[in-house]
Amino acid sequence: MNFDIDKVKIMRLEEDTALVSFECGDTDLNDFLLNDAKNYLKSMLAVTYLLKINDETVAYFCLSYDGLTRSAILREEEKALWNKVGRKIPNSKRRRTYPAVKIGRLAVSKKYSGLGIGRLIIKAVVMMYLTEQHHAGCRFITVDAYRSALSFYEKNNFRFLTTKDLEDDIRTMYFDLKSV
Numbered sequence: 255m256n257f258d259i260d261k262v263k264i265m266r267l268e269e270d271t272a273l274v275s276f277e278c279g280d281t282d283l284n285d286f287l288l289n290d291a292k293n294y295l296k297s298m299l300a301v302t303y304l305l306k307i308n309d310e311t312v313a314y315f316c317l318s319y320d321g322l323t324r325s326a327i328l329r330e331e332e333k334a335l336w337n338k339v340g341r342k343i344p345n346s347k348r349r350r351t352y353p354a355v356k357i358g359r360l361a362v363s364k365k366y367s368g369l370g371i372g373r374l375i376i377k378a379v380v381m382m383y384l385t386e387q388h389h390a391g392c393r394f395i396t397v398d399a400y401r402s403a404l405s406f407y408e409k410n411n412f413r414f415l416t417t418k419d420l421e422d423d424i425r426t427m428y429f430d431l432k433s434v
């Protein structure tokens with residue numbers, strides 16, 4: 255399968271957007287798009303974006319505001335990790351919580367997996383926050399990453415926040431928008 259990157263359009267899901275079934279290999283993520291994404295929009299809990307090639311939905315992702323919080327690191331010996339998070343932030347501006355945007359869900363349709371669409375989504379989210387004007391400050395992108403997708407996020411320069419979740423099915427990762 256090949257595709258022309260210029261043909262990929264990103265559109266915001268609206269309450270009247272027509273949706274058809276979506277298959278990424280994960281039932282929860284498939285169902286979310288069809289059955290929950292509009293409810294999250296109505297409840298102002300998440301905004302969903304669709305990646306379209308012509309009329310086909312090839313991927314989607316959701317964004318919500320978040321905070322990257324020091325208390326997420328519980329182990330005393332890991333406090334140094336928090337200093338790493340803020341290492342590029344001047345001392346006077348260091349906080350216990352930094353403003354962030356969370357990629358709540360991210361899924362690429364099976365038909366298009368392994369073709370760079372996931373990487374394109376990460377770049378698109380970074381560009382949204384680097385090039386567009388915002389109503390509020392936002393320094394980091396966060397994600398609660400599925401174990402099966404950890405390497406994908408690592409390859410896209412996300413870092414682990416803590417080793418507390420080392421054995422968990424889902425791990426917290428972050429990306430510093432100022433590292434670009």
Ligand SMILES: CC(C)(COP(=O)(O)OP(=O)(O)OC[C@H]1O[C@@H](n2cnc3c(N)ncnc32)[C@H](O)[C@@H]1OP(=O)(O)O)[C@@H](O)C(=O)NCCC(=O)NCCS
Nearest residue numbers: 360361362367368369370371372373399400402403405406
């Ligand atoms: C994980 C997922 C988003 C990746 O999207 P994709 O479009 O297939 O990924 P890309 O083609 O952009 O891959 C970018 C890089 O990550 C690697 N990669 C992709 N998925 C990977 C995975 N599951 N494990 C390890 N590496 C992975 C690719 O090999 C590629 O590496 P390279 O730069 O060295 O070539 C997609 O497979 C998916 O939707 N999976 C099911 C749902 C899911 O797990 N979502 C994540 C929820 S947190």
